[in-house]
Amino acid sequence: MTSKREAVLDAVRALIAGALPNAEVKRNLAKPERIPPGGLVVIRDGDPGEPEVTLSPVSYLYTHRIAVEIAAFESATLTREQVLDGMLGAIGAAIAADRRLGGLADWIEAEAPVSDDAETQGALPARTAEFAIVAVYATADPLT
DSSP states (O other), rough: OOOOOOOOOHHHHHHHHHOOOSEEESOOOSSOOOOOOOEEEEEEEEEEOOOEETTTTTTTEEEEEEEEEEEEEEOSSSSSHHHHHHHHHHHHHHHHHOGGGGGTTEEEEOOOOOOEEOOOOTTTTTEEEEEEEEEEEESSSSOO
């Protein structure tokens, strides 16, 4: 049986992959070696934080910050800032369309991104953004 935490992380990955069909979406990628033409998204497990605990029945309510990193190059018609902005907008629209992750979470929302340049020797500079998706969900046991 998959834990609630893993199910939420898998659902966030699927949500982003559905929003960005041309991007490569990975989970916990150690060190990206290349950015594919459609962009790269790395989802990190993040921190579920300390849960709020209620009794009768016992329930652990988590506010889980799931880290997301995005990298993109410019296209033939768009600057790298425009490409990145389009990717962020698509993720935002997907979140707004399914705030409950198909019933797995009580609520999800994205925090504002922080963007920067990513330069690699011998390659065009890419644009990156980092943000968190905050998922609120409850489980009967912290390990399941």
